[in-house]
Amino acid sequence: MELAAFYGFSGLAIVSALFILFSRNLIYAAFALFLTFLGVAALYVLAGADFLAVAQIMVYVGGILVLLIFGIMLTQKAERDVISSTPNQVIISVKRQFWGFLTGISLFCFLTYIIATANFTMTGETNISRSTLKTIGVELMTSHLLPFEIAAILLLVALVGAAYLALNRNPLSHD
Amino acid sequence: MINIPVEHYLIVAAALFCIGLAIAITKQHLIGILLGIELMLNAVNINLIAFSRHDPEKIGGQLFALFVIVVAAAEITVALAIILRVYGHFRTVEPDKVSELKK
Known part of the structure; x- marks a missing residue:
């Protein structure tokens, strides 16, 4: 199932x-x-x-x-000569297209070969039946507190930067 | 709970990553390239979560995937703002046509 x-x-x-x-x-x-x-x-x-x-x-x-x-x-x-059906x-x-397919297929063959020959031996318990929510919360607030704060700063900087970059964009004034 | 072998997750993630790479190379549209990059980030997250199954006490892989999602969100907002800026300036979204520095 x-x-x-x-x-x-x-x-x-x-x-x-x-x-x-x-x-x-x-x-x-x-x-x-x-x-x-x-x-x-x-x-x-x-x-x-x-x-x-x-x-x-x-x-x-x-x-x-x-x-x-x-x-x-x-x-x-915005041009009118674009065919409206497509x-x-x-x-x-x-x-x-050729280079894209070549790169993708060759990288996939390479990765598949690596995965097939890696022979992972997992130790640890794999049966997770309970929710991971509590573990994630505790880990974020204890051992991963610094990345958590850095992520907060990053989001703030991205917000300000995106708002600044997209500001006053008037494409009609350029033609 | 049947254990799906970790190799199956890795193969699926490798396939998605390679398709994303091919999209990013093939599409001649800046937003098409962004779609490919998002797909590649998702494929990497599948890898991290597949390995995190074997570490239920300190799920480091899932936390890493969470930060990858945060970075992807920040990246996409800034990239879209830059693309809108480029579109307003050059009136095109084809990356090959934005070649002023090459002339």
Whole structure:
């Protein structure tokens, strides 16, 4: 049962990731990325990371994906000569496609070879039946307090920087 | 709870990472490149969480994945702001056409 769920969700994630790769329409790619994030969140649940799965859905789907779709819409070409039946098209050159596929496939073969020959021997208890929420909270507030604070500062700096960079953007004044 | 071998997680994560890399190379659109980078960060998180299953006392892998998510969120906001700025300045989102420094 769990094995079937694992293969189903990993298949969902990989198939929608391949759809992003082959799709010419960026909006469709963003929606396929939504399916990929959901599949990855399900893999987190199957690995016993319930808090991470909820954080993944909230941060990626609720925040990052919405931002990406806004970005796609805001960088739309304003020219009228774009064919309206095929908006958001991405031009893909054959050379880039060749090098992209070559790099991806060769890296995948390399990683698969490494994983297949690594022969991991796990010691530790693997049966996590309880929630990881308490452990994460305690660890964040004790041994990982410094990275936690640095992450807070980083988020503040990113917020201020993004607001400053996107400020006063008036593309119509440039033409 | 049936134990799914850790190698299966690693293979899935490797596949997602390579697809993300291929997306980042192939797409000639700045936001398409960002989609690929997000996919690669997610694949790395799967690795961290798969290994963190074997360490239920101090789940270091899950904490690391949490910080990766934080950094990804910060990265995407700043990158989108820069892309909007580039679009406002050059009127294009194709990375090859933003080549003023090469001339």
